[in-house]
């Protein structure tokens with residue numbers, strides 16, 4: 001049975017590949033996509049989710065727009081990494097998939113109530129929507145199977161020396177999620193920085209030879225350029241699809257069950273995930289934290305997703321699913 005999943009995202013180059021992987025993989029049932037302000041404003045991330053679904057022929061998956069601001073304080077965006085559109089690089093036409101009339105919290109409420117089985121939530125942006133939902137609907141917590149998120153790190157950050165972008169963008173929301181008592185999996189920079197889309201990966205994608213492959217290669221190329229300029233990386237880390245990849249292929253990641261706290265008040269460390277790998281705090285474990293990844297297997301999943309979605313329709317009439 002495929003795993004029912006809702007993606008909560010801020011596309012974003014790596015979020016875009018997560019949408020494709022979730023739509024393509026037979027072990028995933030994609031129930032919907034909610035968007036949040038993060039890499040860009042929520043208007044832009046919502047448009048980008050529609051652009052990706054249109055390009056990938058993902059039809060009939062609801063896209064609901066979420067929170068425009070963090071729970072407290074002003075938001076941050078990442079044009080230095082993802083461009084002014086949030087998805088710079090490829091040329092996109094007018095999207096032909098609609099936005100759901102409901103906001104993200106209402107969409108989550110309706111979907112979790114209606115689905116016969118508990119649903120897995122997959123946040124790959126700031127945790128604002130998820131925290132807002134948990135605060136508004138504690139009665140639906142048992143309709144959540146687990147949360148598999150990209151964010152944080154067991155080591156250093158990227159947006160500050162201590163904090164990773166998704167957690168720094170809304171530390172109060174992250175705190176709600178990490179203290180929720182729900183089954184939580186955290187996939188952070190300590191692992192995603194090993195998943196670099198090296199030139200051979202980009203060449204494999206390009207070699208698929210479809211319009212979707214071209215778009216995907218353009219995304220990786222743009223992402224590679226900004227990661228080189230901003231961080232001096234040799235190739236871009238494809239953070240977010242590690243979440244769906246882990247659900248689809250549970251052996252892909254090595255996890256440890258440990259206590260994780262979110263720093264809310266540090267002078268230089270706000271937004272850091274404090275991961276007690278050695279059990280020195282004596283706190284109860286609250287998160288399954290990724291510490292290793294099978295990188296070749298990961299790229300096979302990504303390339304397969306682009307191949308699957310990019311297949312010309314049997315009638316030759318364009319992409320449709």
Ligand code: BDR
Pocket residue numbers: 012013014015039078081124125150158164165166239240
């Ligand atoms: C995270 O921040 C965003 O820029 C990426 O989409 C990813 O979710 C990495 O720190």
Ligand code: CA
Pocket residue numbers: 009010011012014015038039124125240
């Ligand atoms: Ca993201």
